[in-house]
Amino acid sequence: MDNHVTLRIKMVNRSNNPIPQYATTGSSGLDLRAFLQESIILAPFERGLIPTGLFLELPIGYEAQVRPRSGLALKQGITCLNSPGTIDADYRGEISVLLINLSEHPQPIRPGDRIAQLVIQTVTQVAIDIVTVLSETTRNEKGWGHTGIH
Numbered sequence: 001m002d003n004h005v006t007l008r009i010k011m012v013n014r015s016n017n018p019i020p021q022y023a024t025t026g027s028s029g030l031d032l033r034a035f036l037q038e039s040i041i042l043a044p045f046e047r048g049l050i051p052t053g054l055f056l057e058l059p060i061g062y063e064a065q066v067r068p069r070s071g072l073a074l075k076q077g078i079t080c081l082n083s084p085g086t087i088d089a090d091y092r093g094e095i096s097v098l099l100i101n102l103s104e105h106p107q108p109i110r111p112g113d114r115i116a117q118l119v120i121q122t123v124t125q126v127a128i129d130i131v132t133v134l135s136e137t138t139r140n141e142k143g144w145g146h147t148g149i150h
Contacts, residue, residue, distance in 0.1 A: 012053035029117025077103025
């Protein structure tokens with residue numbers, strides 16, 4: 001089964017970062033790297049918008065999701081806010097990653113560090129139908145953890 005789609009990427013001319021790539025053949029996300037001229041330090045509980053030097057052209061019907069890297073979260077306490085962050089097919093600005101340091105120690109972000117991953121997903125747009133009654137289900141309005149209560 002061929003499930004490939006072409007993602008057009010423009011990179012900032014002065015970027016020395018490699019093109020985004022999958023770490024393994026089974027990876028879901030492309031590595032995103034920090035496009036910085038010099039290292040920055042995120043203080044405990046500080047957040048920062050980190051540029052990647054990348055601009056995307058997604059096909060209509062797709063979105064890009066920016067997600068945290070598990071190793072960065074485990075080892076340094078750094079994760080993405082607004083996760084997953086959605087990049088729409090018609091957005092043409094630079095991709096930046098909103099990171100937060102959830103550790104108790106200052107954490108460096110260095111030029112070229114892998115800071116997040118980019119997952120490409122299909123999107124279905126819906127037609128809205130305003131109704132006065134919804135169909136009944138066994139669950140109905142039960143929510144907020146009701147399936148864990150016995």
